[in-house]
Amino acid sequence: MSSLCFLGTAGGRVLVFRQLRASGGLWLESNGTNILIDPGPGSLIRCLENKLDPQKLDAxxxxxxxLDHSADVNVIIEAISEGGLKPKGILLAPADCYDNDPVVLKYNRAYLEKFIRIDQGFKYQINDINIEFPLRHEHGVETYGIKISTDQFKLSHIVDTKYFNELIPAYNDCDILIINMVFSDPMPYPHLCVDDAIKLINGIQPALAVLTHFGYRLWEKGIEPYIDKIQQQTGVKTIAATDGLKLDLENKSEMNFG
Ligand SMILES: [Zn+2]
Known part of the structure; x- marks a missing residue:
C-alpha cells in the first residue's frame, strides 16, 4: 500500500505564518517505508494530529x-531519534541547508544515521522507493523538485520555482503531478501561478494533478474556480489539496475518472 498525506497546503508567508492553513509538509508511505518531505512550521504537531508517528520515519x-519548508526539521530529527538517544533516519537536502547559514543544526546531525547533500540529477533508493532530484529550480536559494517511484506508482512534485521550459521534460512520465501553485496571476516573484500550472499539466499529461502550497490572495479569492479552469484547459483530472488529504497512490482507476 502506498499513500501520500498532506500535512499542510499553505504556501505564501501570510497563510503559513498566520497558520490559516497548515504547513507540515507531505508524508509518503510505501509498503512500510515512511518519508517526510518539507517539514515546515508545526510539522510535528500535524504528524501527530494525523496519527502519523515520527519515530516510524526512514527519511x-x-x-x-x-522556513515554510524546513522550520521543523530539527524538531523532527529529535522526534525520530528519541532526542538523539537512538540515532536514526536519513536526511536528504541541498548543501545550502547544511553549510552557509544552516537550517539543520550541527549538533542534531549526529542524531541521524546519514545526512546527504543532494544536487541536480541526484538519485537515491530507500527500500523499494526510488527518489530523484532531476532539476535545480529558479527560486533564489538552492532548490530541487522530486520524482518518486516504486513498482506501483510514479509521482512528480514540482516545488517552489519560477516557470521555465526545462521543468516539463524533467518531471514528465508520472501518474501524479503535484505542483506548488502560490499565485493566481503572474507576479514578479519566483513562484508558479495558474497559467504556469496549465502549461506544466498540458506538457506532462499526468493521470492526476494536485495543486498545493497556496498563497494568501489565491486562497482568499477561492481556489476551486481556478481548479475548474485548469481542468477545462488541460483535460486532466485536477484537485486542490486540503490539509489532511490522503491520496491512495496506487488507485489509478480513481485518478482517471471524469
Ligand atoms: Zn521557497
Missing part, C-alpha cells in the same frame, strides 16, 4: 531551506 527530504 526526511528538504527541497530547500526556506
Amino acid at each position: 526526511i527530504i528538504l527541497t530547500h531551506k526556506h
Whole structure:
C-alpha cells in the first residue's frame, strides 16, 4: 500500500505564518517505508494530529531551506531519534541547508544515521522507493523538485520555482503531478501561478494533478474556480489539496475518472 498525506497546503508567508492553513509538509508511505518531505512550521504537531508517528520515519527530504519548508526539521530529527538517544533516519537536502547559514543544526546531525547533500540529477533508493532530484529550480536559494517511484506508482512534485521550459521534460512520465501553485496571476516573484500550472499539466499529461502550497490572495479569492479552469484547459483530472488529504497512490482507476 502506498499513500501520500498532506500535512499542510499553505504556501505564501501570510497563510503559513498566520497558520490559516497548515504547513507540515507531505508524508509518503510505501509498503512500510515512511518519508517526510518539507517539514515546515508545526510539522510535528500535524504528524501527530494525523496519527502519523515520527519515530516510524526512514527519511526526511528538504527541497530547500526556506522556513515554510524546513522550520521543523530539527524538531523532527529529535522526534525520530528519541532526542538523539537512538540515532536514526536519513536526511536528504541541498548543501545550502547544511553549510552557509544552516537550517539543520550541527549538533542534531549526529542524531541521524546519514545526512546527504543532494544536487541536480541526484538519485537515491530507500527500500523499494526510488527518489530523484532531476532539476535545480529558479527560486533564489538552492532548490530541487522530486520524482518518486516504486513498482506501483510514479509521482512528480514540482516545488517552489519560477516557470521555465526545462521543468516539463524533467518531471514528465508520472501518474501524479503535484505542483506548488502560490499565485493566481503572474507576479514578479519566483513562484508558479495558474497559467504556469496549465502549461506544466498540458506538457506532462499526468493521470492526476494536485495543486498545493497556496498563497494568501489565491486562497482568499477561492481556489476551486481556478481548479475548474485548469481542468477545462488541460483535460486532466485536477484537485486542490486540503490539509489532511490522503491520496491512495496506487488507485489509478480513481485518478482517471471524469
Ligand atoms: Zn521557497
